[in-house]
Amino acid sequence: DAGITQSPRYKITETGRQVTLMCHQTWSHSYMFWYRQDLGHGLRLIYYSAAADITDKGEVPDGYVVSRSKTENFPLTLESATRSQTSVYFCASSETGGNQPQHFGDGTRLSIL
Amino acid sequence: AQSVTQLDSQVPVFEEAPVELRCNYSSSVSVYLFWYVQYPNQGLQLLLKYLSGSTLVKGINGFEAEFNKSQTSFHLRKPSVHISDTAEYFCAVSDQGDDKIIFGKGTRLHILP
Numbered sequence: 001d002a003g004i005t006q007s008p009r010y011k012i013t014e015t016g017r018q019v020t021l022m023c024h025q026t027w028s029h030s031y032m033f034w035y036r037q038d039l040g041h042g043l044r045l046i047y048y049s050a051a052a053d054i055t056d057k058g059e060v061p062d063g064y065v066v067s068r069s070k071t072e073n074f075p076l077t078l079e080s081a082t083r084s085q086t087s088v089y090f091c092a093s094s095e096t097g098g099n100q101p102q103h104f105g106d107g108t109r110l111s112i113l
Numbered sequence: 114a115q116s117v118t119q120l121d122s123q124v125p126v127f128e129e130a131p132v133e134l135r136c137n138y139s140s141s142v143s144v145y146l147f148w149y150v151q152y153p154n155q156g157l158q159l160l161l162k163y164l165s166g167s168t169l170v171k172g173i174n175g176f177e178a179e180f181n182k183s184q185t186s187f188h189l190r191k192p193s194v195h196i197s198d199t200a201e202y203f204c205a206v207s208d209q210g211d212d213k214i215i216f217g218k219g220t221r222l223h224i225l226p
Contacts, residue, residue: 045213077218097207098211098212098214
């Protein structure tokens, strides 16, 4: 089915470990985004990508790395996880930039112990 | 920089009563405006959008919103709510020419029986 898929849905890991969250979309949308959602903060943009091999920082990029070698995939890596990165992470995509709505995945709930 | 304020973090309302969820954004020449809904354990879904044209925008599930440029507001309304409207609602804005969408912190709508 067409859509945007995030994996895993749930992840528990320990501080200092590397963890990668996956995002795959089947629409061939140019833009993809990573957000984190925390109580009292709403959604905050971590990184976004306008096309394959083009990425840019959002509001809270520290501690995260992204890549986009293929249009349909946009993985997010926490190189050395910290407890402050415990959150729900959402991936989204859109055909173009801010003038079009974004389509969201169901999220990854990440707990760092 | 653009910012979005959702004035109420929680709104309780009786079933079948009308509701208004308030949203204000910081001033800008031209903006695109969105309302999203998030049900528990799900990603965000688009309710409605304002890109241009009529300032009264109708969306899914009987919701509508009015763009007021002079007051920099985009309040969401529904004339009669149902228990199934229990969710969190996010207002979002994008400046024309910007790739990104800025989200408010969300308003949790509680429907009382």
